[in-house]
Amino acid sequence: MIFPAIVVIFIFNYIPMYGIQLAFRDYDFSKGLTGGAWRGLFYFRQFFESYQFMDLMKNTVAISLATVILSFPAPIILALLINQVRWKRAKKTLQTTVYLPHFISIVVMVGLLNVLLSPNSGVIGHLLTSLGLGDVNLLGSTRTFVPVYVLSEIWQHCGWNSIIYLAALSTVDPQLYDSAKIDGASRWQTIKHVDIPALIPTIIILFVLSMGSVLSTGFEKVFLMQNALNLPVSEVIATYVYKIGIISNQFSYSAAIGLFNTVINFIFLYAMNRIARKSSDISLW
Amino acid sequence: MPFVHKKSRRLNDILFEGAVYLLCLLIFLSIVYPLYFVIIASVSDSTLVSTGQVTVFPKNISFFGYNEIFKDSRIWTGYSNTILYTVLGTAVNLLFTLPAAYVLSRQEFRARRFLMLTFVITLFFNGGLIPTYLLMKDLHITNTMWVFIFPFCVNVYNLIIARSFFESSLPKELFEAASIDGCSHFKFFMKVALPLSKAVVSVIGLYYLVAHWNDFFTGLIYIRSNDLQPLQIVLRDILLSNQVFSQGAGAGGSAGGYAQQYADQVKYGVIIVSTLPILLVYPFIQKYFDKGVMIGSVKG
Numbered sequence: 236m237i238f239p240a241i242v243v244i245f246i247f248n249y250i251p252m253y254g255i256q257l258a259f260r261d262y263d264f265s266k267g268l269t270g271g272a273w274r275g276l277f278y279f280r281q282f283f284e285s286y287q288f289m290d291l292m293k294n295t296v297a298i299s300l301a302t303v304i305l306s307f308p309a310p311i312i313l314a315l316l317i318n319q320v321r322w323k324r325a326k327k328t329l330q331t332t333v334y335l336p337h338f339i340s341i342v343v344m345v346g347l348l349n350v351l352l353s354p355n356s357g358v359i360g361h362l363l364t365s366l367g368l369g370d371v372n373l374l375g376s377t378r379t380f381v382p383v384y385v386l387s388e389i390w391q392h393c394g395w396n397s398i399i400y401l402a403a404l405s406t407v408d409p410q411l412y413d414s415a416k417i418d419g420a421s422r423w424q425t426i427k428h429v430d431i432p433a434l435i436p437t438i439i440i441l442f443v444l445s446m447g448s449v450l451s452t453g454f455e456k457v458f459l460m461q462n463a464l465n466l467p468v469s470e471v472i473a474t475y476v477y478k479i480g481i482i483s484n485q486f487s488y489s490a491a492i493g494l495f496n497t498v499i500n501f502i503f504l505y506a507m508n509r510i511a512r513k514s515s516d517i518s519l520w
Numbered sequence: 521m522p523f524v525h526k527k528s529r530r531l532n533d534i535l536f537e538g539a540v541y542l543l544c545l546l547i548f549l550s551i552v553y554p555l556y557f558v559i560i561a562s563v564s565d566s567t568l569v570s571t572g573q574v575t576v577f578p579k580n581i582s583f584f585g586y587n588e589i590f591k592d593s594r595i596w597t598g599y600s601n602t603i604l605y606t607v608l609g610t611a612v613n614l615l616f617t618l619p620a621a622y623v624l625s626r627q628e629f630r631a632r633r634f635l636m637l638t639f640v641i642t643l644f645f646n647g648g649l650i651p652t653y654l655l656m657k658d659l660h661i662t663n664t665m666w667v668f669i670f671p672f673c674v675n676v677y678n679l680i681i682a683r684s685f686f687e688s689s690l691p692k693e694l695f696e697a698a699s700i701d702g703c704s705h706f707k708f709f710m711k712v713a714l715p716l717s718k719a720v721v722s723v724i725g726l727y728y729l730v731a732h733w734n735d736f737f738t739g740l741i742y743i744r745s746n747d748l749q750p751l752q753i754v755l756r757d758i759l760l761s762n763q764v765f766s767q768g769a770g771a772g773g774s775a776g777g778y779a780q781q782y783a784d785q786v787k788y789g790v791i792i793v794s795t796l797p798i799l800l801v802y803p804f805i806q807k808y809f810d811k812g813v814m815i816g817s818v819k820g
Binding site for chain 1: 536537541543547550552554555557558572575617638639645647652653655670671709730733737759760787788790794798799802806
């Protein structure tokens with residue numbers, strides 16, 4: 236019963252890993268994935284020495300770090316907030332609503348940003364003008380690209396990501412709340428001394444996991460949000476790999492850049508896991 | 521003194537309560553209003569929308585945008601392709617994932633730990649875009665519908681969710697009892713495990729379904745032919761590349777000004793037409809969310 240799954244995982248996940256050697260070889264169309272001449276670190280050196288390397292690194296790290304730092308705490312705060320709502324119906328409605336944007340596709344999400352943020356016809360454009368902030372082209376500016384990206388990420392996924400924290404909160408022993416109340420704790424103190432400690436293990440695990448994908452976040456969304464005006468800050472490693480590899484057919488060079496990205500991700504994941512294990516005894520492995 | 525103290529504490533709690541509800545209301549509005557705005561903008565006069573006069577109710581209702589959308593053959597091709605990929609894809613996903621998850625959930629299965637490890641590794645490591653792309657080429661499935669189905673047969677994350685569910689919801693004694701009556705694993709899976717696991721089947725079914733419906737990447741990388749493009753690629757052309765009208769009336773044509781004026785209305789309509797199916801499935805499966813998601817992810 237498990238055989239079909241093993242076969243597909245092997246073919247579609249492990250064969251490409253074997254194909255990573257391409258990063259160290261010349262791609263030879265007639266000899267396939269692993270038949271070309273060995274080039275060692277040639278393509279890596281080419282990437283490190285290219286004039287785009289620093290910009291790509293800077294953009295990738297900026298977008299990823301901003302996303303992790305800002306969008307990681309958001310669902311925790313939201314879950315704590317929803318957990319405080321005592322009126323059942325309101326709680327249910329709020330939960331259903333905040334989950335909703337998660338199901339919108341990336342294309343539609345970026346399309347929404349385009350129509351809503353468009354400087355002369357979007358609602359947010361009108362709002363900014365009426366607040367006296369003038370015509371800002373939020374999508375075509377190098378200064379606003381990252382904030383727009385991160386805020387829209389939070390808007391779309393914060394609610395969905397809060398589910399898991401809400402689940403963790405629902406397992407808190409009610410007696411803890413009762414005894415906190417008897418001890419004279421205010422609602423705020425209950426959050427601080429009961430709710431947050433209950434969430435810590437979940438927070439750490441999810442944080443470690445999210446660090447593992449720090450440098451590979453959001454190829455599709457960044458790609459779709461790119462335009463000629465914001466390209467100086469929106470070109471990231473993943474979009475560059477796509478352009479070099481799929482569009483201009485430089486397979487080996489592109490594979491080397493992709494591998495570089497994976498290695499950095501893994502180092503991040505490893506480091507974060509170590510820190511988590513040292514400081515809290517909770518880790519992925 | 522204690523009395524005063526108690527009173528001020530109650531006042532604090534009332535303030536706290538007020539702040540909670542106020543914040544919740546703000547969050548609620550910030551999510552609902554943009555979605556609501558898209559709906560009213562799609563049926564309002566586009567000049568009024570673009571000058572900011574449509575805020576709460578639609579004005580000068582017209583269905584021009586929807587008319588254009590339903591006349592557009594690209595939308596129909598995209599729609600029917602996506603429905604095919606989604607339905608077939610999700611069926612294949614469940615067929616591959618559920619039996620595998622069941623096997624991995626059985627304690628008596630010897631290779632269990634080893635296989636689980638090899639599966640989990642793929643969550644952190646992959647060959648990257650280029651080796652994967654070249655593999656698809658070698659397998660001759662680029663530019664066919666199969667590229668939407670085969671590479672995604674098993675999602676390891678969903679597999680883990682299903683495995684955890686089977687582990688925690690099927691007591692060991694259940695299979696022991698059934699096997700005394702001569703029940704094989706396969707029969708037990710079909711007759712007992714699956715019917716008891718409706719919650720998790722619907723949750724991962726929904727995950728797969730949404731992923732197929734929203735899949736943009738596969739079409740972008742692997743599909744060249746227009747007839748095979750999924751809805752998301754068509755949407756990109758309309759929403760982002762501004763190819764709003766398929767028949768010549770785009771910017772620069774004789775009807776350019778006219779077309780540009782209505783382009784936004786078409787865009788609002790397209791957003792609704794393409795997202796509606798997902799939003800219609802959602803309420804039916806939502807009741808299983810808390811249960812299914814919780815079991816899968818907390819233990820992960």
